[in-house]
Amino acid sequence: MSKTLRVAIAGLGTVGAETVRLLAKRSRIIASHAGRPVMVVAVSANSKNKNRGLDLTGIDWTDDPLTLAIRDDVDVVCELIGGSDGVAKNLVEAAMASGKSVVTANKAMLAHHGTELASKAENAGVVLAYEAAVAGGIPIVRTIRDGLVINELSRVYGILNGTSNYILTAMHETGRDFNEVLAEAQELGYTEADPSCDVDGIDAAYKLSLLSALAFGHTVDFKAVHIEGIRSISAVDIAYAKKFGYRIKLLGFAEKTNDGIRQRVHPCMVPKDTLIAKVEGVFNAVIADADSAGTTLHYGRGAGADPTASAVISDIVDIALGRGAPVFGLPVDKLFANQKTRQELVRCRYYVRIALIDRPGVLAHVRTVMRNQDVSMDLFIHNDHNQHEKMLLAFIIHEAEENSLRKAMDEIINLNDDEDLTVIIRIVDL
């Protein structure tokens, strides 16, 4: 058996701690798979005295993660600190500069600096692996980069954030409203005290930007992602979706258009009998539409200490086996620069929910405004008045350009004395 692969772990949160634990617990089987022993030689975290239930005997502790990057006795650095910049990025750069391969679960860092870091990995001739950064327990990075390597993809999409999917699932199952379910998700530890990253679509957009680069061969460009979250979805929208035969899901799409690769994360209504509609709770799913392989779907746990540690270690074993690949499938100089596409030009069907002051002729006026914008209604529900004595309307709108729909809605909203929320949810027929 050949030389031991020596690993340093920076960050001992739940993922880091589980990675250390699993590498010890499974050391024999890992050595068999990797063809050589894999050993943690050093760790770093904020508080040495915190009880993490870990046996760190024989493992060096350092308070300064940056020292891990320059140790002679380390081959691979696992960056599990998090944060798009600061220590995490400094560590990754320093480790690669000193010829060490890096494994990271840091989607924010890669979404913001992925191309730059890929260049640095290439120049240093080291591996930068991040299976754990996208959809945790689902080996989606290798699937797209390696398994579908020959394919031209037309679209990659999916449920990329377990917390928001948990919230939407619970809203669907219980009829409760967003805030109530969010509070529950926080209690269960499914989301942070500040849930913004999850429910505002940011976490999903991080992952989408990486999937898009892998799938289409462009530089990572987080800023090009159009992002909307799920805070505006209310119990009444869930109920209408059911009535119309849909489920509401927060989806991320990266798709080929004449305009370039369009990247977007927003709530969608999807037909209730599609596979993606059946992905419930904290689960994630990624679907790739490929020309040769056809459509494939990959489903699993997108987060949590165990699935993420599993992904981190799969990357370590690859490195132990000497298996490398360009960070985003292609060398950086072959990645093209994608342009942000214009979301306002997207054409699709829509669900629209609106509350209007109940005046004579208001419905006729709504119809006229829509007709003038070349927007037409398919289904229509005119329901109870809400607590402000307004009339609640829900439509399904025939395929239209987003621009036109928004103009019509702005004009309709002006009929109100005060501002009231209009909810627009794109319908995706998959």
Next chain:
Amino acid sequence: MSKTLRVAIAGLGTVGAETVRLLAKRSRIIASHAGRPVMVVAVSANSKNKNRGLDLTGIDWTDDPLTLAIRDDVDVVCELIGGSDGVAKNLVEAAMASGKSVVTANKAMLAHHGTELASKAENAGVVLAYEAAVAGGIPIVRTIRDGLVINELSRVYGILNGTSNYILTAMHETGRDFNEVLAEAQELGYTEADPSCDVDGIDAAYKLSLLSALAFGHTVDFKAVHIEGIRSISAVDIAYAKKFGYRIKLLGFAEKTNDGIRQRVHPCMVPKDTLIAKVEGVFNAVIADADSAGTTLHYGRGAGADPTASAVISDIVDIALGRGAPVFGLPVDKLFANQKTRQELVRCRYYVRIALIDRPGVLAHVRTVMRNQDVSMDLFIHNDHNQHEKMLLAFIIHEAEENSLRKAMDEIINLNDDEDLTVIIRIVDL
């Protein structure tokens, strides 16, 4: 850019021809991914003059595939001839013996000789890759071998044969009977003139034996797979399944038991709202229950020229990148020898459909026989008499040992004057 990887293709059926075509059509992007050009230098097939729509300019033709194994100008041999023995196996062995890596889509050969061939690959220090042999367009070999490498799996299961799934789906959607739908599948080219390999579960069992070896680290043992096909399923069973809230699927399972790894392929009733129940038509799906990563599902096209060629080329690119791994994840000397488990000891719930001569007291007798074998009914449908004036009974049986159920059924069948088919379908609550 480094040295060209020189490929020989043996077998120009639909998969072989598509592989040649794609390698030419995508040569530039493949070179970018692989870090070097990949070029087909020689091909072999039965009939040189057959029109395959292929441009073979500059590619050497040979009538004898075995010569591909010993050419100095070939680095990788793709075996796309098929058949568990004979030329295919001779070619693979000869190629590896002369230091060439091999890519194959040949599930029959690997199911019968996988361990032996893995040993030969190891001894020769070459790669033996077979992503295309299991579930075509789904990169399931890398997913289990690499992506889930750290995990202990408790079970791998799924829909592993597209033809039988197409037939069951069509039976479900149209209410038609097996033979009628089979004839249609043959017309559509979804199955061979002799459909036995597909509808009798053999093709699924080939794939299952490979998945099981990968998932659990044992030697490949096709003979250990308990195999039943779908010929006995009739329209009435499909109708009853609907009534009871199930879908009938041909599933393959490899699962850890106290008895060893149990491998089986047989029709199952699965709850209609599970993801696997929603896998329709020619699609395949594989589910892995893993301790760290949790449950993952992988869905896609299991057959067809394009998905299979896509998988073949993904293996070629891996070889071009110098990415190897032990054939079944572990070196052969670390694979354990699994025992065939006793299917008769399996405990589960069952659907039973039986036709009995309608005599006074017959139902009471059925109950008595069952009670004596410790088998008890849950749901019960006593339906129309069939064309032979027999009484058609359908039960759901509470969890019982298969042994006991079969004894009870044998005794009940003896009530009949002639032999009539009893259909037993295991219920799997996933």
